[in-house]
Amino acid sequence: MLETKPSKAPPTIYLKNYQAPDYYIETIDLHFELGEKHTTVHSRLALSRHSKADSPSLVLNGEELELLSIKQDGQVLSKKNYYQDSESLTLLQVPDCFTLEIETRIYPQDNTTLSGLYTSSGNFCTQCEAEGFRRITYFLDRPDVMARYTTTIVADEKKYPILLSNGNLIAQGKWDTGRHFAKWQDPFPKPSYLFALVASDLARIEDEFITLSGRKIQLHMYVQPHNQDQCDHAMASLKRAMAWDEQVYGREYDLDIYMIVAVDDFNMGAMENKGLNIFNSKYVLAKPETATDTDYENIEAVIAHEYFHNWSGNRVTCRDWFQLSLKEGFTVFRDQQFSADQGSSAVKRIQVVNHLRSYQFREDAGPMAHPIRPESYVEINNFYTLTIYEKGAEVVRMLYRLLGTEGFRKGTDLYFKRHDGQAVTTDDFVQALEDANNTDFSQFRLWYSQAGTPELRISRIYDPEMSTYTLKVKQTCPPTPEQPHKAPFHIPLAIGLLDAEGRDLPLRLAGEAEAITGTRVLELRQAEETFVFQDIPCKPVPSLLRGFSAPVKLYLGLSNEEYCFLLVHDKDHFNRWEAGQQLAIKILLGLVEDHQQGKPLILDPAFTNTIEKILAGDESDQAFVAQILTLPSEHYLAEFMTVIDPEAAYKARRFLQRGLAEALHSTFTTTYESLAGTSPYHSSPEEIGRRKLRNICLEYLMTLDGPDIKSRCLQQFNESDNMTDVIAALSSLADTESSERKIALQAFYNQWKNDSLVMDKWLSLQALSRRQDTLTIVKKLTQHPAFKLTNPNKVRALIGAFCQGNPVRFHDPSGEGYRFLRDYILKLDPLNPQIAARLASTFNLWRRYDQNRQIIMKEQLEHIVNSPRISKDVYEITTKALG
Structure with missing residues (x-):
């Protein structure tokens, strides 16, 4: 040492x-x-x-x-x-x-x-x-x-x-x-x-x-x-x-x-x-009065995760900390499998991918980008990252997809038997899967050693005379300072082709004797590859990267009509949701551009009609419908901007929410009223789905800011027997300028002021509010008895929520949010360097913003670095951010 x-x-x-x-x-x-x-x-x-x-x-x-x-x-x-x-x-x-x-x-x-x-x-x-x-x-x-x-x-x-x-x-x-x-x-x-x-x-x-x-x-x-x-x-x-x-x-x-x-x-x-x-x-800790459905789901997942570590982490452990994903990536994959089996597998996959793309992709594009098996570190605590955990799980998922359920089980059985009681490496894990299945993952190992998010650019050609459909795939991975040149990855690309009725076409590649109906997996290995499908009777709509079969960015260039078609017809639930997300991204980026150019914002009628069909349809998985209705986050939208504009992203998303609420007011209202629950609370997947859909309808309706819906929202807050519905109502009220907001926040505090975990929710709701005065409120709350600087949960609930979860207010052009964060990083660092470093990572993408914001964020980073005796944790984050 x-x-x-x-x-x-x-x-x-x-x-x-x-x-x-x-x-x-x-x-x-x-x-x-x-x-x-x-x-x-x-x-x-x-x-x-x-x-x-x-x-x-x-x-x-x-x-x-x-x-x-x-x-x-x-x-x-x-x-x-x-x-x-x-x-x-x-x-x-x-x-x-x-x-x-x-x-x-x-x-x-x-x-x-x-x-x-x-x-x-x-x-x-x-x-x-x-x-x-x-x-x-x-x-x-x-x-x-x-x-x-x-x-x-x-x-x-x-x-x-x-x-x-x-x-x-x-x-x-x-x-x-x-x-x-x-x-x-x-x-x-x-x-x-x-x-x-x-x-x-x-x-x-x-x-x-x-x-x-x-x-x-x-x-x-x-x-x-x-x-x-x-x-x-x-x-x-x-x-x-x-x-x-x-x-x-x-x-x-x-x-x-x-x-x-x-x-x-x-x-x-x-x-x-x-x-x-x-x-x-x-x-x-969870009971209906104090814990939300999300809390219940998170508890189940974390309890399972730590238990699963008994074998994938304890009985077989890491040789060194560079191998951290050996236990964490594998165990996250296992807990995701478990959670998918307990409820809606489609919704679980959507939640996982949504989180990955909103946050881990940002990590891959920032100064702390690293492979899931890093080559170096200054402070190991800084490498308990989404890359190690979430991307690590995606890499294991790809191995699972390539080997199939039976092959993967054979591989893990051999891994546990061969290495029980040992401290081993990621290579040992992959070797066991190879040996058990007599296969070669030499190229696949690049996922462990190369940083960054691969990009797939796909062009398509339909030949009606030859009845062939051709996919040309080009894979690249953006360079990083340590790795300016990346070798091609081994990527499983799960695909389907849909006919005009939305049915999966049989897929037969040139040279194959028999077709495969439904999803098939193409194994990409070269920088550029071409796949020609035979006997395709009509021009299909492609459904690519089904189930998010690899952690990549896909550039396909579908039309709005094709996205709408997939959103309604695709048999792969993940790709149905994904079609809606990508269509919404296209629309939102157009609204962002119009806002920046001072043009009036206009609602897309085709998108509105599609959302109405989904909302009024007969889909039995209500949690899945709620996911479709949830627009892409401002964080994910920022991934598509060359220069991130937090204000434009917020206003575009808010306009689309409000526009849909106005156009579909009756449908949202009818759905909301039809999903009213009865006591007592149940945490079954069906009841969770009902509450998710009902509360997303409330969220849309509350963007209209009318007195009737505020009254209805306050009624839900007062009469609900469970924290899920209470928090949903309070969250919507927290964004408003209304007497109902003050009444609800005070009533919530009076009821739960002695429950520390519930008070964390109270702090977060106010930190996440999009009100103009949110930073002023957050500063006051740092002096409130409910906040304690030495408690990580409190710091995450208030300071973390504002700085990392409220981009439009944190990135105010005045720079006050940046200076606020700087001060708290320096206050926290002597007390708890780990938490201070995680807050400091908020500045990692400072170069992606406009010049004014860049200048102010850089000043804060330099101020931190030049402060006397900062910890190794904060030093590593801030110096890498500055480059």
């Missing part, structure tokens, strides 16, 4: 420099004495040399540690035998095999970084991924050092009656001093990033799960006592995930107990520590 310099130039870590550790740690015994002012940690490590390195020294990682003593094979070491710096402890002379005992003192109550051991709401908890364990004790804190852990926790019995760690409880007892202890042992070797400890006064909810082999698994969830009634959905989701993983992947849980602890202060969503998952409370 290189020493981090106190200057502005921290070292860069490179994949090409990876070396296996000189030593491995076979076992570690940890003893924690938890105190109200400080905590003492005693570790006993059994080390053995596993290399022929010439140096007799050993370098251990450690940060913010007070070293009390060191013993080597029972002998106390004097200071001449070791030295320390801010990030390491170096032992100068060590044998090939030895025992090392280290005693350190740490201060969890003062740890605002929320990395290592810290306190949240008076409870002790840990977060060790990626490099938090080094803030607990000196250690080889890297994922390829896997040890068996035994952990003893000692604490005040009254204050901390619950003492938890990884594995199985093997001993517990009381001491005369009013303290007690618990001893845990994890039988499976694991890297230090999976270590967990919790000491708390929490309520325990118990259940059990019977595995396919008949083993009984205890399921425990720990939450604050007043939240016990909000765990049913999380527990049910966990049991569904356990059953699904057995059925779909053949993975059975391996310990006798599985525990989840919910904490209020957490940098991430959740953490898959072996046997003891620690969760951000927002991804555990």
Whole structure:
């Protein structure tokens, strides 16, 4: 580990420099004495040399540690035998095999970084991924050092009656001093990033799960006592995930107990520590009065994600942090599969792609662009990115599509069997899929090493005399500074061709004996390729990239009429939605141009008629209809602008919403009224779909700003029995200049001011409002009791929501939004560098805006970089943004 310099130039870590550790740690015994002012940690490590390195020294990682003593094979070491710096402890002379005992003192109550051991709401908890364990004790804190852990926790019995760690409880007892202890042992070797400890006064909810082999698994969830009634959905989701993983992947849980602890202060969503998952409370707690349908869906997905990590991340883990997508991309794909099986698979796929294109594509086009297996980093926390997670999942999905369900299962079975208990690489994962299916993915591996979003430009020719239809495909990938030239990718392109009635035509390529009806997958491998389909009786409408079969940008040049046809007729639900999105993008870009040129904005009647047909149609999946009615976001629209114009994007989208609401007022009103629900609340896919469609109708109607609809909106707010409908109404009211807005916001606050998670929604709704005075409101809210700078959820709910979710107000030409963000990045950085860096990434695309905005954003970046002693996290983001 290189020493981090106190200057502005921290070292860069490179994949090409990876070396296996000189030593491995076979076992570690940890003893924690938890105190109200400080905590003492005693570790006993059994080390053995596993290399022929010439140096007799050993370098251990450690940060913010007070070293009390060191013993080597029972002998106390004097200071001449070791030295320390801010990030390491170096032992100068060590044998090939030895025992090392280290005693350190740490201060969890003062740890605002929320990395290592810290306190949240008076409870002790840990977060060790990626490099938090080094803030607990000196250690080889890297994922390829896997040890068996035994952990003893000692604490005040009254204050901390619950003492938890990884594995199985093997001993517990009381001491005369009013303290007690618990001893845990994890039988499976694991890297230090999976270590967990919790000491708390929490309520325990118990259940059990019977595995396919008949083993009984205890399921425990720990939450604050007043939240016990909000765990049913999380527990049910966990049991569904356990059953699904057995059925779909053949993975059975391996310990006798599985525990989840919910904490209020957490940098991430959740953490898959072996046997003891620690969760951000927002991804555990849910009841209809306080959680929306989206909360319910997110809880189910995150609970499943962390459980699935037990095999794809824990039993088989990463060799180094460059391989992060090995566990995260694969596990995100698995949780997406699970979620699709629980509800509407079409809607789940749409939601995933919408998020990917709105945000990950922006990441690919910005200064932090990197492959899903990066080549270098300064601070690993900055690489927990959408590229690693979401694009990583898309790469696994392509492998799944190329191999098919059976082939992919054969490959993953071999992967888990071959590498159980090992720390491996993305190449090892792909190799297992290849070996199990006797195939070659050499070219496909470029997805792991090349950055950027590939682009497909497709031309089409129909020859009525020869009855042939030709697709000419050209693939490119924009250059990046580190990779100016990109080799062609191996891309699965799923396609269909529709006849005049909307039926899929049989598809037979030249030279093939038989046609395939329905979707077929073309495997692109060259920079330019031509596909000629035979026996096509009429000019078809192409349905390309079905199911979003690859994370690419598709340029096809369909007419408005063809998009309307696909929107109504395509059998592929994703492509039906996509046709509507691309048609809306064309219309919105035209409106943007008209606005910029001072021309009057005019509604497209053909688009209006198509939307009316969809709204009044007989589609049974109401959640899918709601997705079709949702216009492309301002973020996604910006992807199509050479120079991003936030104001024009907002006004064009708002005009189209309002125009549709005016033209289809009666239809929206009738649909809204027909979808009124009855108590009690249900979280079934059908009921979720009903609420989604009803509330999108309300959103359209509220753009008309009439007193009748405001009254109806306030009525929904007052009379609804569930948070989904309450938030939908309050969100629409928050955008208005009305007495109803003030009444609703105050009533919501009065009712929920003691519920921290619900208050996050209250903060976000106001931060996302498109009102002119939103920044003024946000600034006032930073002083409100509901906001707390040291709580990541609060920061994301208010500052993150405004700066990253409200482009028209954040990008006000005055630059006040930019200066506001700068100030809070600098306030946060000393407290929590991870959260500060994520906020700093908001400036990444500053070069895409007009000159005035560029100048002001650049000034803020330079101000941050020139500030004294910024963290490595913020330094890396801001310097890369500046180039």
